Amino acid sequence: MNELHTDQSVLPPRLRFNEVSVRFGGLTALDAVSLEVPAGTVVGIIGPNGAGKTTLFNVVCGFSTPAAGSLELDGEAFRPKRHRLVRHGVSRTLQGLGLFPGLTVLENVMLGLEGTARHNALQDALLLPRSRHGEAQLRDRGLRALDDLGIANRATALPDTLPYGVRKKVALARALAGAPRLLLLDEPAGGLAHEDIEELAEIIRRIPQTGCSVVLVEHHVDLVMSVCERIAVLDFGKLIAEGTPAEIGANPAVTDAYLGVEPA
Known part of the structure; x- marks a missing residue:
């Protein structure tokens, strides 16, 4: 991967959710979610099944249309079209491989x-x-x-x-x-052996060196904690916590509900 050295602190967020809500009939899949993904960073999204993680990705990819709120990509209004994602510099992996045999x-x-x-x-x-x-x-x-x-x-x-x-x-x-500027990884560690997950972690850590931001949805919490600079926690479509891995790991509600750790 070609490295790109830029002062990311002077750049607008690579991706910003502004009070984004998504509804399917009477179900609210995302409830006024505001979230920033800084340029050149890895941000993790965790939460139980049905928390809204996949819906969050689908909004970015144009598969789900917000009932309210907006997106920004590098400081500009972003109205994603699924057939133009690559031209926008957005790429996504799937939970399944999606390869053509x-x-x-x-x-x-x-x-x-x-x-x-x-x-x-x-x-x-x-x-x-x-x-x-x-x-x-x-x-x-x-x-x-x-x-x-x-x-x-x-x-x-x-x-x-x-x-x-x-x-x-x-x-x-x-x-x-x-060479995307935003990469969405949807459970990339699913089905991998321990040594493969360790190798995947090294790959993910290298990606921001190219200037690409990464949003990682993953159930392997150890992987999320080891590669992400910030982590957001969703529950029933709401953003209930956000912070560094240390802050998320010390949050009693998060550790009890999602990380399987008794709060101190």
Whole structure:
């Protein structure tokens, strides 16, 4: 990953939720949530099932429309459209892998770059040099993303032939290939062995060095505590706590309800 050194303190938040509410019929999935994700940081979102974590991601990705409130991306009003996320510099991994078994690892990663290149249908059909050059650029970027995660040697393999931990890396490489400014990680440690989770933690810690902010939804609380600079806690759609890992770990209500620790 290419490092980018910038004084993040002078920048507006990479992502800001302003009193965002989402309702599904009579159910309030998010209730006036205000939250900031600083530039170049990792922010964790924790809470029980049904707390609103996935809805929070869906708002950013344009899959859920707020009934009230607004979003800002780098200080500007952000009205996300799901088909233009990559152009906005927003990328997301899924709870499931979302890989296409009939495509190679590299081809799966290149799909994450589809929104970053301009295609000319006539050029593509005629295989003109400009079209071939564009495809070569996408392949190079895809290979770099795989190399950053140490799996470039798997580029020609089919996903189903690989161990689960490697397939997780492929899904992450696809999300990173477009050099996003905001990366949403939806339970990336799910199904991973302990040593794979430790490696994932090291990867997540490196991502902000490129200038990309990370929002992490994860049930592995140890991972969240070890990689996040700030943590937000949701419960029944409400933001009930926010702070550093130390502050969240010392919050009696949070430790009792979510971390399985008796408050002192």
